[in-house]
Amino acid sequence: MDQSRLPLVKALEQYIGENALRQHMPGHKGGLGAPQPAQDLLGVKLWQADVTEIAGLDDLQEPEGCIAEAQSLLADLYGAAASFFLINGSSVGIAALLLACLQPGDEILVPRNAHRAVLSGLILSGAKPIFVQVRQDEPSSMPLGLDAADFLQAVKKHPQAKAAFFVSPTYQGVTGDLAALIRICRTHGLLALVDEAHGVHFPWLPDGSLPTALLCGADACVQSAHKLAGSLTQSSWLHVGQDSALDVGRLKSALQWLQSSSPSYLLMASLDAARWQLAQEGKKRLRQLWEQAEQLRRRWQALAGVDIVGGVAGTLAAPFQMDITKITLAVRGWSGHAAAAQLRRQGIAVEWADETRLLLLLSLADVEQDWERLGQGLPQLLQLPAPGYFSKETMALPPVPPQRMTPREAALTDYRSVLLQEAQGLIAGEAITPYPPGIPLVLPGEELTAEVLAWITACKRQGQHMSGMADTTLETIRVVWK
Numbered sequence: 001m002d003q004s005r006l007p008l009v010k011a012l013e014q015y016i017g018e019n020a021l022r023q024h025m026p027g028h029k030g031g032l033g034a035p036q037p038a039q040d041l042l043g044v045k046l047w048q049a050d051v052t053e054i055a056g057l058d059d060l061q062e063p064e065g066c067i068a069e070a071q072s073l074l075a076d077l078y079g080a081a082a083s084f085f086l087i088n089g090s091s092v093g094i095a096a097l098l099l100a101c102l103q104p105g106d107e108i109l110v111p112r113n114a115h116r117a118v119l120s121g122l123i124l125s126g127a128k129p130i131f132v133q134v135r136q137d138e139p140s141s142m143p144l145g146l147d148a149a150d151f152l153q154a155v156k157k158h159p160q161a162k163a164a165f166f167v168s169p170t171y172q173g174v175t176g177d178l179a180a181l182i183r184i185c186r187t188h189g190l191l192a193l194v195d196e197a198h199g200v201h202f203p204w205l206p207d208g209s210l211p212t213a214l215l216c217g218a219d220a221c222v223q224s225a226h227k228l229a230g231s232l233t234q235s236s237w238l239h240v241g242q243d244s245a246l247d248v249g250r251l252k253s254a255l256q257w258l259q260s261s262s263p264s265y266l267l268m269a270s271l272d273a274a275r276w277q278l279a280q281e282g283k284k285r286l287r288q289l290w291e292q293a294e295q296l297r298r299r300w301q302a303l304a305g306v307d308i309v310g311g312v313a314g315t316l317a318a319p320f321q322m323d324i325t326k327i328t329l330a331v332r333g334w335s336g337h338a339a340a341a342q343l344r345r346q347g348i349a350v351e352w353a354d355e356t357r358l359l360l361l362l363s364l365a366d367v368e369q370d371w372e373r374l375g376q377g378l379p380q381l382l383q384l385p386a387p388g389y390f391s392k393e394t395m396a397l398p399p400v401p402p403q404r405m406t407p408r409e410a411a412l413t414d415y416r417s418v419l420l421q422e423a424q425g426l427i428a429g430e431a432i433t434p435y436p437p438g439i440p441l442v443l444p445g446e447e448l449t450a451e452v453l454a455w456i457t458a459c460k461r462q463g464q465h466m467s468g469m470a471d472t473t474l475e476t477i478r479v480v481w482k
Contacts, residue, residue, distance in 0.1 A: 001076040003279035007069040008272040011057055012265060016048045025052045025262070051265050060085060060263040061256050070272045077279050078203065079214055080239035082248060084255060085271050086222070087263045090197040091117035093222035093238040095124060096254035097193050098165075100247060102127035104408070107161040109154055112400055113143045114167055115195060115438045116468065119431055122407040122443075124258075129407065129443075130158050131400045137316060140309045140357065142328065143397065143439075144320045145176040148184065155188050163191035168213060169198045171352075171437035172309070172359060173323030174316065179216040186217065191245060194221040197236070198323070200229045201364075204282035206290050210323055219244040220251070228325070228363045231274035235267040277364075285364050292371055293324045293362050300378050305332035309357070325362040331378070333386025337463060342384065348377045352436045355462040398451035401442065405480065410444035416481035420456070420474060423448045429478035431468040434459055440468065448479070 016030075028034040031047025039047065051057060058065035067085065075083035086093045098121025102108060110118060110129045122129055132154045135144045145167065155161065164185050169175045178194070185192040194213035196202075200223040202212045213221035222238050225231040238255075240246055297312045308329045314322030331339045336353035343350060343358075352359040360374075404427045405413075415429035426448050433440045441459065442452050459466065460474045470478055 001073055003073060003077060003276070005069070005073060006272055006276050007066040007073070008058075008265075009269050009276075011066040012049050012051070012269055015051065015054075015056060016045075024054055026050060046266065049266055049269060052262060057265065060087070060259070060268065061261060067268065070268070070275070073279075074237060074271075074275045075239065077275055078239050079242065081242045081244060082240045084238045084251075085263075085268050086236040086238055086255075086259070087234065087267045088259055089117075089226075089234045090195070090222045090224045090236040091115070091120065092255070092258050093236055094118060094193075094195055095121040096238070096251060096258050097220055097222070097246075098122060098127060098163075099125050099254040099258070100251040101125075101163050101191050101193070105406075106163075107158055109151070109158065109161050109164040109190070111146045111165070111167055112397070113145065113170060113439050114165060115197070116431060116433050116435075116440050117195075117438075118165060119407055119440065119443060123411050124408075126406060126408045129403070130154060130161060131403075133397060133400050135317075135320070136397050137309065137320075140307075140328070140330070142172055142174070142309055142357075143170065144174050144316065145170060146181060148177055148180040148319075151181055152184050155184055155190070159188075161188075161190060163193060165193045165195065166213075166218075167195045169196070169202075169210070169323050169326075171198065171439070172328045173198060173314070173326030174320055175199075175210050175323070177319040178211045178213065178218075180319075182217045191219045192217065194218045196221040197224040198227055198326070199223060200225050200227060201278070201282070201286055201325075202323075204278065204286035205323075206287050209290070210321065214239055214241050217241065217243070219246045225271055225274045227361075229274040230277055230364060231270040232267050234264075235271050235274075237271060289325060289362060289364060289366070292366070293327070296362075296371060296374060297324060297327060299375055300327075300329065303378055303382060305382060306330075306378060307332075327360045327362070328357055329360075330357045331381065334381070335387075338387045339381060342381050343377055346377055346380055348373065354434075354464060398449070398455050401446040401449045401452050403445055404447055405445035407444045410480050414481050415478045417471065417476040417478050420453065420477050423477050423479055424450055424453055427480040429480045430470060432456055432466060432474070432477070433468040434464040435467040436465075445480075448477070 022029040053059045058067035094117040102125040104126030106127045112131050113134045168178045182192045196213045220240050224236045226233050301308050310322040314324040336358040340350045340353035340358045350358050351361045428442045431440045
């Protein structure tokens with residue numbers, strides 16, 4: 001297909017150029033009725049491009065025109081059997097996949113480091129998750145991912161499972177032997193679904209540096225185009241593999257149930273343009289980004305007191321490796337929070353921090369002057385006096401707690417709030433999730449064990465931002481009350 005085409009972008013440009021009298025939604029009518037402060041902030045073009053499903057602009061729910069062509073171009077670019085635009089982020093794609101594949105009571109194998117979006121799919125489908133603990137990087141205590149031997153053991157223990165869900169890469173950019181995991185799925189008749197939210201750029205990395213879900217044989221995967229490919233926040237896409245056993249009709253229905261019937265043309269146009277950018281410039285720009293990332297990691301790793309997880313090349317214990325465009329590091333004498341705050345004062349805003357580490361995301365947007373500012377950031381920080389004592393506690397990942405109810409059963413039943421320190425042995429009625437990265441510490445239906453409660457308390461003590469719970473102070477927690 002002609003990857004130089006921009007069907008949705010061009011359709012919007014044509015409609016804006018008509019200067020039609022807009023007697024249709026949205027009510028701001030091309031920005032004429034938009035609040036002035038918002039107009040000042042966002043500019044004229046944005047409001048003009050914010051339209052609805054009128055003649056010539058297609059319909060995301062049943063695309064036949066410019067949206068259909070844009071999605072076909074996307075599928076062609078990635079080698080997918082079909083691709084779909086997502087205007088509620090990768091989260092809606094993950095939920096739709098589970099809803100399309102599973103029925104109440106069906107078992108699905110899930111790594112314990114899965115994003116909280118899985119919870120939505122579990123509650124909607126009524127499926128029963130079988131959580132498998134992931135390996136951990138000993139020096140940094142960072143979660144790595146599933147080991148094939150651990151996964152195979154879980155598959156054999158749960159022969160009735162219908163599907164498996166994988167995270168590749170992780171929030172910190174870690175990948176494992178995804179091909180081996182998917183081969184196990186094929187041998188045992190499991191659908192293989194992949195959260196590839198952070199791997200939208202993998203096909204263009206030098207020398208095929210990291211595995212892609214589709215090339216590894218995944219039935220379907222979800223990618224966040226906004227994370228690196230340049231689209232607007234909340235825009236993602238979903239791919240179905242060429243030899244997928246997935247029921248695409250059920251998937252389309254699930255997406256119609258879950259996505260807005262008034263989709264944002266701003267988000268969809270940004271997806272069309274992001275696909276175009278990868279097709280036209282991806283190989284060259286990703287090679288440049290990879291080289292710059294290596295140089296930056298080398299420059300920082302040479303600094304006394306700086307420890308970059310994976311070193312210059314992103315080397316971890318086999319079979320795990322890293323996307324080096326994500327830099328997770330620790331600075332001696334500084335907590336992650338303190339280092340992040342100081343970098344912000346220097347004009348550098350990082351992605352995430354905890355008590356010991358911080359994470360920076362590099363992308364196609366970074367240009368020469370950005371690399372220089374980044375390169376100087378840590379040396380400037382290291383010239384300052386270290387702020388002093390901070391907790392350096394690291395905790396091993398707790399054992400997966402017993403599941404006493406499915407997430408759907410627990411989420412929809414009666415509950416009561418109890419003090420956190422009095423909750424041991426009870427069943428969680430809500431999820432508690434440090435955000436970012438959005439990986440739950442506990443899910444509805446799981447027993448609140450001593451190890452899990454200790455983990456929650458440690459995250460609270462370290463100042464992690466938590467979400468998902470009714471009591472934001474975490475003094476109390478909702479528990480199932482039959």
